[in-house]
Amino acid sequence: MSLPKAELHLHIEGTLEPELAFELATRNGVELPYADTEALRKAYRFEDLQSFLNLYYELMAVLRTERDFEDLANAYLARAAAQGVRHAEIFFDPQAHLARGVGMGTVVEGLWRALGSSEDNHGVSTQLILCFLRDESADSAMATLEAAKPYLDRIVGIGLDSAEVGHPPVKFREVYEAAAALGLRRVAHAGEEGPPAYITEALDVLGVERIDHGLRCMEDEELVARLVRERIPLTLCPLSNVRLRTVDVLADHPLPAMLDAGLLCTVNSDDPAYFGGYAGDNFDAVGQTLGLSEDRLRELACNSFLASFLEHDEERRARYLAEVEAYEFG
Numbered sequence: 001m002s003l004p005k006a007e008l009h010l011h012i013e014g015t016l017e018p019e020l021a022f023e024l025a026t027r028n029g030v031e032l033p034y035a036d037t038e039a040l041r042k043a044y045r046f047e048d049l050q051s052f053l054n055l056y057y058e059l060m061a062v063l064r065t066e067r068d069f070e071d072l073a074n075a076y077l078a079r080a081a082a083q084g085v086r087h088a089e090i091f092f093d094p095q096a097h098l099a100r101g102v103g104m105g106t107v108v109e110g111l112w113r114a115l116g117s118s119e120d121n122h123g124v125s126t127q128l129i130l131c132f133l134r135d136e137s138a139d140s141a142m143a144t145l146e147a148a149k150p151y152l153d154r155i156v157g158i159g160l161d162s163a164e165v166g167h168p169p170v171k172f173r174e175v176y177e178a179a180a181a182l183g184l185r186r187v188a189h190a191g192e193e194g195p196p197a198y199i200t201e202a203l204d205v206l207g208v209e210r211i212d213h214g215l216r217c218m219e220d221e222e223l224v225a226r227l228v229r230e231r232i233p234l235t236l237c238p239l240s241n242v243r244l245r246t247v248d249v250l251a252d253h254p255l256p257a258m259l260d261a262g263l264l265c266t267v268n269s270d271d272p273a274y275f276g277g278y279a280g281d282n283f284d285a286v287g288q289t290l291g292l293s294e295d296r297l298r299e300l301a302c303n304s305f306l307a308s309f310l311e312h313d314e315e316r317r318a319r320y321l322a323e324v325e326a327y328e329f330g
């Protein structure tokens with residue numbers, strides 16, 4: 001739990017806990033169709049992807065002002081810090097907010113009010129990654145990138161999330177090219193529910209530097225060999241995989257086999273308010289259920305910093321890695 005780590009796969013909208021959802025609903029005069037936080041917490045025990053997405057988008061209605069996004073990010077950073085997170089590269093989904101009339105500036109500046117002081121307030125360094133919703137059109141993604149241009153000093157890179165199947169990476173070739181020309185880093189969700197071919201396409205067509213999820217690479221030996229050879233990081237989210245039925249039970253998770261294969265795996269939380277835990281909870285769960293050794297857990301923590309976008313501050317990366325090496329398991 002307290003092992004120093006970086007979180008590289010975290011959707012800030014997915015950190016909205018029932019208590020804060022109700023607090024923001026009250027503040028903004030938004031009516032939620034739940035009697036109280038207990039009733040809402042029950043709704044968080046959804047059964048499949050679609051019921052999760054329905055709730056996820058429904059609750060976003062409570063996020064309206066810069067202060068709301070600031071409070072959301074501060075709540076996440078406090079929880080992350082308590083679970084050993086020293087560096088967080090945080091996804092946000094602007095299209096989900098733009099579509100309901102909340103502007104890019106409100107979202108980015110609101111998040112930044114928390115992120116900009118996160119090191120002082122929480123001891124967590126941060127970066128922000130703008131994600132496109134892959135079930136929206138390529139034109140919408142391009143318009144979103146355009147809307148983000150005044151805020152690029154706050155944004156390190158772009159990603160691609162939401163429903164994967166039927167929305168192959170190639171659909172977003174042009175917006176990824178435009179982002180690269182703007183100097184933005186590139187990642188994408190691939191090979192979670194979509195086929196291994198989506199991972200290859202994300203690398204070759206979108207030029208991504210990290211694959212989010214990517215666990216279905218294990219179905220393709222040549223792809224695994226390539227990911228190992230090119231040291232492509234995979235941002236795995238074990239508890240999310242169980243909740244969304246990508247794996248039946250955590251004990252079946254391919255993480256140990258992926259580490260044995262030499263893949264550069266990291267462990268992350270995805271949408272922790274909905275999927276049963278934050279980064280430290282995920283480390284705890286895989287450590288216990290999959291029987292990972294202390295060396296393996298330390299390797300995962302080192303990987304998280306090696307895979308981070310810290311090229312502008314290698315001294316910081318070295319400091320974090322030294323913290324992992326010096327860590328003593330209790």
Ligand SMILES: [Zn+2]
Pocket residue numbers: 009011161189212270271
């Ligand atoms: Zn995700």
